[in-house]
Amino acid sequence: MLDGVNVALGISGSIAAVKVVELAHELRRQGATVRGVMTESAQGIIHPWAVEFATENEVVTEITGRVEHVELCGREGWADVLLLAPATANTVGKIAGAVDDTPxxxxxxxxxxADxxxxxxxxxxxxxxxxxxVLDAIDRVESWGVDFVDPRIDEGKAKIATEEAIVTATARATTEQTLADSHVVVTAGATAEAIDPVRILTNRASGKTGRAVARACHCRGADVTLVHxxxxxxxxxxxxxxxxxxMRDAVVAHTDRDTDAVVSAAAISDYTVEAASEKLRSGERRTLELEPTPKLLDDVREAHPDLPIVGFKAETSGDDGAMTEAARSILDRVGLAFVVANDASVMGSDATxxxxxxxxxxxxxSGSKRELGAAVAERLAAGVVE
Incomplete structure (x- = not known):
């Protein structure tokens, strides 16, 4: 997600600075190189050595004759993005007023x-x-094109956003916006059919792939609707x-004339049953009458004859020829842009x-489901969404 990206990580004097070590590790796990910049107040909360350990780079704690701010963030500087996490009210206000009294x-x-x-x-x-x-300062800084990652309001505090949210915003800021101004509807996860008020019929899908596709489309600039x-x-x-x-009703309802693509990555139940109104007694033999569920892709295609649609097809044979044949069958029947075919054995795992x-x-x-999501988004941008 951040492969080859240089991140200058600015740390201010909030108690949330204690989370910076894990944030730096996560940025690096996603492929980034990180260099820390700290205010004096931040150094009273977390030692620069901890940030140096987390980033494996020296930390800027003062501006010297090396003009570190230009070296990092100038027009020919090292950084691809400046990430301020955490940023205090004091820091945001100073940025809004172009006050430069900390690194x-x-x-x-x-x-x-330097843009x-x-x-x-x-x-x-x-x-x-x-x-x-503070709200005026945020609005002013946002008007300059700065992306704010909304905090989590909890226990009377505007707590720093999750690592995932911060990493995603950083990736969006450094990824070419090839899906900008587009709307993509993505399905993910396993649907479930009620047998009674307690029991369901479902499958082993985790939803990791669909969520990865949605996140990757967002990073490329798309407005994403995730149905899961x-x-x-x-x-x-x-x-x-x-x-x-x-799921079928939700996708149809959220797919309109302004939708640019649908990616159906969910493992949708093929059969449903008539649910009992009360819990069925255990220890008794039961016969369930299975009824076919509506075909989401067929219904979306009927409503939108020209809409680019991406399908997923899971098979259990483990044979590439059989997977290809099954994928081509749905490709031709529905008129899909492309199909992602996989062996069902990858359900629930991180690799695929x-x-x-x-x-x-x-x-x-072959790779992680996160990487697969990026590959699907790249294909959408390259040949499906115009």
Missing amino acids: VTTCATTALG VPVVIAPAMHEPMYDHPG PGGDVHYAETVTVESAAE RTLFVDEEAVSEF
């Missing part, structure tokens, strides 16, 4: 003047976050569903191996 604010002024992307993750007590002057059984995510508008019928199948060719992909 962090001096780097911010330099980055803004280096800036991402800010504020952290402070909630009354400070609600102060009209899970809860809210920070990178998409979410619609929570359970059954195949609910798939075949990309379109009208002209079959290509193999």
